[in-house]
Amino acid sequence: MSKKHYFDPADLAKFGNITAWQKSMGDKFFAWYGEVMKEGALTEREKSLIALAVAHTIQCPYCIDAYTTTCLEKGSDEEQMMEAVQVAAAIRAGSTLVYSTQMMNHAEDMTM
Template identity: 85%
Template structure:
């Protein structure tokens, strides 16, 4: 192992290098990725906010850095960015809590 820690911020700059070991797939991925983030039915700012929220959900430090920068570049402010993270957090919390219906169902089966 070349390093004694995970998640070196410098590694984000090497993302493009993944093509070195599988170029056709990497080319397709980056072309698709670029297309995804272009303005469409959603604005670039809205897409950057979604990406920031997802980055928090998947807890990817590279993605959090990249889309904090991306959101600011696209004109989002702190309030919008924090609201986006709350949306992600609310879905995470809700997705746990909604399973409590299964717990309640099963407990109902087991108890008098």
């Protein structure tokens, strides 16, 4: 078995194997996952853009490959995909910056 990489693109195709050692839970996960991603109040295209943004936030290389493909399949273009990633980045940056209110509060409490 190769130990050269922590991430191997070929492993994405083995995602279904996660049911192997816990079938009941794994089957429930895939059923739920399928239900979440199918067309509902949001279109499959919109959901795939959300998934792409989240994939970048959690920095999952498998998810980035998978949802780049899915976004293209569902008809999104580069501009839309990059905007989705910018949204993820903005929320992530904002979530850092919003903590600065705590820093400012604390600083004000202890300074003249």
